[in-house]
Amino acid sequence: METQELHRGRLIDHIQLVVRDLSKSQTFYAAILASLHVPMGGTGDGYFWADELFVTAVDSPAALGVLTGRHHLAFQAQDRTMVDRFHQAALAHGGQDNGAPGERAYHPGYYAAFVLDPDGNNIEAVYHGEATRSSASVVITF
Secondary structure, three states: OOOOEEEEOOOOOOEEEEEOOHHHHHHHHHHHHHHOOOOOOEEEOOEEEEOOEEEEEOOOOOOOOOOOOOOEEEEEOOOHHHHHHHHHHHHHOOOEEEEEEEEOOOOOOOEEEEEEOOOOOEEEEEEOOOOOOOOOOEEEEO
16 A cells, blocks of 8 residues: 555645536636645546645536535635735636735734635635744644
């Protein structure tokens, strides 16, 4: 058996989005995740994934023929420039503007951008300001 490695945070193990057009979604998510320095994890028949995000076609066995509906996902950015690049990449690859990069009133230093993915999900990149991470991620090897 081949050794595999997963990286996970603390709260969410994975999120599944079921989409109408897998190819459009893969183009969109590959671009925005690259702008956030998150590599694609892999692809298969009717799906692709990166870290905790799994995206499946509506006709794949995992989807059971039902779209997931509209969700809000917020991705962490390492700085304001990364938020800006996320927004640019999203608009260039099938996303629709839902809030240009800028400070929000959620807390001091909250800098974010919002886009709608090809299925209308509200996708955000946010930078909370200077911080020190205790680790890049939790590594699971099996």
